[in-house]
Amino acid sequence: MERAVNSNDSEQYYFRFSLGQRYLHGLVITTFLGLAATGMTLRFSERGWAKSLAEIAGGFTAILSLHKLCAVLISAGFLYHVGDILYRAMIKKERGLFLGPYSMTPQPKDAVDLFEMLRWFLWMGPQPKFDHFAYWEKFDYWAVFWGMAIIGATGYMMWFGPFFARFVPGYLLNIALLIHGEEALLAVWFIFIIHFFNSHLRPEKFPLDPVIFTGRVSGGDYQHERPLDYSRLDESGALETLRSDPPPLWLKNFSRLIAVIAVGIGFVLLALTWIAFWTE
Amino acid sequence: MVSGFGRIACAIAAMLLCAVAMGHAAATVKAAATTKATATEAGATTKATAAKVLTDKDCLGCHNLKASAKLQARPVSVYVNAEIYQPSVHSKVGCVACHSDIHAFPHPDSVKPVSCAGCHASETSAYADSVHAIAEREKKSRFPACLNCHGNPHGIRAKTDPKSRVYPLNLPRTCGTCHGNPELAKKYGFPDVYALYMDSIHGFALTSDGLLVAATCASCHGAHDILSRKDPKSRTFPRNVPATCGGCHAGIEVDYLAGAHGQAMIAGRSNAPVCTNCHTAHQIAQVDVVNWQLKTVATCGNCHKARLKSYRDTFHGQVTELGFVATARCWSCHGAHIILKASDPNSKVAPANLPTTCGKCHHGATASFVSYEPHPNVHDRRQNPALYYAALFMNLLLVGVFLFFGLHTALWLARSLGNGSRGKDNGASGEQ
Numbered sequence A: 001m002e003r004a005v006n007s008n009d010s011e012q013y014y015f016r017f018s019l020g021q022r023y024l025h026g027l028v029i030t031t032f033l034g035l036a037a038t039g040m041t042l043r044f045s046e047r048g049w050a051k052s053l054a055e056i057a058g059g060f061t062a063i064l065s066l067h068k069l070c071a072v073l074i075s076a077g078f079l080y081h082v083g084d085i086l087y088r089a090m091i092k093k094e095r096g097l098f099l100g101p102y103s104m105t106p107q108p109k110d111a112v113d114l115f116e117m118l119r120w121f122l123w124m125g126p127q128p129k130f131d132h133f134a135y136w137e138k139f140d141y142w143a144v145f146w147g148m149a150i151i152g153a154t155g156y157m158m159w160f161g162p163f164f165a166r167f168v169p170g171y172l173l174n175i176a177l178l179i180h181g182e183e184a185l186l187a188v189w190f191i192f193i194i195h196f197f198n199s200h201l202r203p204e205k206f207p208l209d210p211v212i213f214t215g216r217v218s219g220g221d222y223q224h225e226r227p228l229d230y231s232r233l234d235e236s237g238a239l240e241t242l243r244s245d246p247p248p249l250w251l252k253n254f255s256r257l258i259a260v261i262a263v264g265i266g267f268v269l270l271a272l273t274w275i276a277f278w279t280e
Numbered sequence B: 001m002v003s004g005f006g007r008i009a010c011a012i013a014a015m016l017l018c019a020v021a022m023g024h025a026a027a028t029v030k031a032a033a034t035t036k037a038t039a040t041e042a043g044a045t046t047k048a049t050a051a052k053v054l055t056d057k058d059c060l061g062c063h064n065l066k067a068s069a070k071l072q073a074r075p076v077s078v079y080v081n082a083e084i085y086q087p088s089v090h091s092k093v094g095c096v097a098c099h100s101d102i103h104a105f106p107h108p109d110s111v112k113p114v115s116c117a118g119c120h121a122s123e124t125s126a127y128a129d130s131v132h133a134i135a136e137r138e139k140k141s142r143f144p145a146c147l148n149c150h151g152n153p154h155g156i157r158a159k160t161d162p163k164s165r166v167y168p169l170n171l172p173r174t175c176g177t178c179h180g181n182p183e184l185a186k187k188y189g190f191p192d193v194y195a196l197y198m199d200s201i202h203g204f205a206l207t208s209d210g211l212l213v214a215a216t217c218a219s220c221h222g223a224h225d226i227l228s229r230k231d232p233k234s235r236t237f238p239r240n241v242p243a244t245c246g247g248c249h250a251g252i253e254v255d256y257l258a259g260a261h262g263q264a265m266i267a268g269r270s271n272a273p274v275c276t277n278c279h280t281a282h283q284i285a286q287v288d289v290v291n292w293q294l295k296t297v298a299t300c301g302n303c304h305k306a307r308l309k310s311y312r313d314t315f316h317g318q319v320t321e322l323g324f325v326a327t328a329r330c331w332s333c334h335g336a337h338i339i340l341k342a343s344d345p346n347s348k349v350a351p352a353n354l355p356t357t358c359g360k361c362h363h364g365a366t367a368s369f370v371s372y373e374p375h376p377n378v379h380d381r382r383q384n385p386a387l388y389y390a391a392l393f394m395n396l397l398l399v400g401v402f403l404f405f406g407l408h409t410a411l412w413l414a415r416s417l418g419n420g421s422r423g424k425d426n427g428a429s430g431e432q
Helices: A021-043 A048-057 A061-091 A108-121 A135-159 A172-201 A219-226 A228-238 A247-276 B004-016 B020-029 B039-047 B056-063 B121-128 B131-139 B144-149 B171-179 B182-186 B196-200 B199-210 B216-220 B239-247 B249-259 B260-266 B276-281 B290-301 B303-313 B316-319 B331-335 B353-358 B386-424
Strands: A014-015 A216-220
Touching: A014 A219, A021 A219, A021 A247, A021 B316, A048 A061, A061 A135, A061 B056, A061 B182, A108 B316, A172 A247, A172 B216, A216 A219, A219 A228, B039 B144, B039 B182, B121 B131, B121 B290, B171 B182, B171 B196, B196 B199, B239 B249, B239 B260, B239 B276, B239 B316, B249 B260, B276 B290, B276 B303, B290 B303, B290 B316, B303 B316
Parallel strands: none
Antiparallel strands: A014 A216
16 A cells, blocks of 8 residues: 655545445445345356355345345445435536546546556557546446446336336336346446456555545555646645545455455455356 | 075975985984985885875975084075965965976975966966066076066965065065166166156055055056057057056046147157156156156247247246246147147137136236236247237337447447656546
8 A cells, every 4th residue: 555656645535435435335335235246146046156155145135135125225325325426517517527537537637648658558658648537447437337327227127127117118028138138248248347356456566456445545556546636636736635644554454355355255246257158 | 686696596496306305304314313324225115105195295294394414414405484475375375386397205306386377377478478488588698487476386476465566565675686786787788767666646645655555566567468568559659658658547537638738649649748758657756746747848848849939938937947836837738638729729729718717816817817828939020920020119119228338338438548758638527
């Protein structure tokens, strides 16, 4: 965590994620793993491991109940987040939510950053200077956002099939299952390969970036990873308001534990579903 | 098995050696152990008692002497146990009714083998055409003759007698003497089905509850006139199976014959399934046993391959595949015996009846709801265009995302590792 950085600010920590955001990420980790484990058991039900998991869980009813429980929890998180955004935008009239460096909206700079990043990959130029959110972080966010909306909508359609069929033809339920399953596979593989790598497992971060668990980032890291954001905050003096204590040891250890468990479960599910998919 | 054949061999040898043994037995009684009895002396006494009509008491006077060393020293015992004989069904007719060439004591050295046909003509002639008799003739080996099933000729009981070897509760064990012997079954090429039967609903009803109405071997195969299932006259010839099972399951037979499978069978289609195609012949399970319920999906799929595959792509199929029955399987929608084509207005899957059929589980199922396709085929653009294009879109999305980010990740990894080996790069990421 404390990396050697050419900066006076390397021992100073700043808040990057609020407690609410960290809890939300925790909720998503827990429910996503639960949804993936129970859902993939259904998706690849012909596999031995799926049957064993179903049996261990206590039967199909248990599998489906767990799936629905996690679905309701993650939906609540989703709705809370959307509600929070709307509240901040419409009631608090917060600015910069939908546009600007602190917005999740993809903007021209993201395309430029991607282009420059690709050039950097190929040793053709320097790494782009990132702002508060890098383009892959925005993609992660929107992938989860879109995924929750699509998987959630199709899931509730199937859960309350006869009710939805009052408004839409029943054959949409066939399509709902297809989209639900394929989108889930996309989400599971994306999180367990791309997100794990981009945010935690790549050599610069290995084995994990604890910022989403501790909420704190060291000044040195901040300056190097998000130079535009850092210098803007520094110049405006807003950086001082974000100053924090160093992450306590228990929190760092807790982060490591969560990461090991999540990556462990993720990789097992990744291997099982990957093999099952290609030998289907 | 060995003891079974041994017993039969004993019985037949006993008949053949009857005269010689009788002579010796008589001599033993009369000669009071002072001189060695000979055949000549025994022959001399024959004339002296010729006039008397023989009763069972006379015969047993010699043949029931269990303690006689002479009687048992014969190559084959001619001992008849009165305790077994007296309660037997044949004690009513008496020894000489079967051993009909013996009229007087002492009797000749050589007596004819007993023929059951003398009294049991219809059974014997039915047996003569049976698979057992054919096997006996063709393979020239000892396949079941009367005694193999009925046992000791002197102790045969009525088939209603619980001690009879062919009493319903005992019959499977009797048939199982051969049909439960894997080595013998392999050697002679007959079915080894005893264990399968005993584990079946029929066998269970028989052994667990002692139900006399439970089907035993003879209920389906007949008793004396058992024919090969390849013989069109056989009760177990496929076309005859529904009638055979219908002997007890009459209501099911009516349903079956009215259904598509029964109609195909009546029309003479060789691949039309009969009872045994789905239920098996011997290991018939109780229908509410979970394992059997799960297996039957594959059973239907033996013929309906494409339907099975498309079923497995649905939520119903996935749940079933996990080993749980709390969902729709083939007959939940199609029915079990009176299966009708969807074009038949009486069919459970006829369009007009679908809301009712689906509504059994999905309360509130409407005409719109039942446009759900329970056998979807994503590859069939004509049948399910919406599904086809949805699948195409999802596949492209999946391929697109992973192609892009797969490459992105691979390049990033290579660059970062390269960065480490080449030293710090121009203005690159801070973690060095």
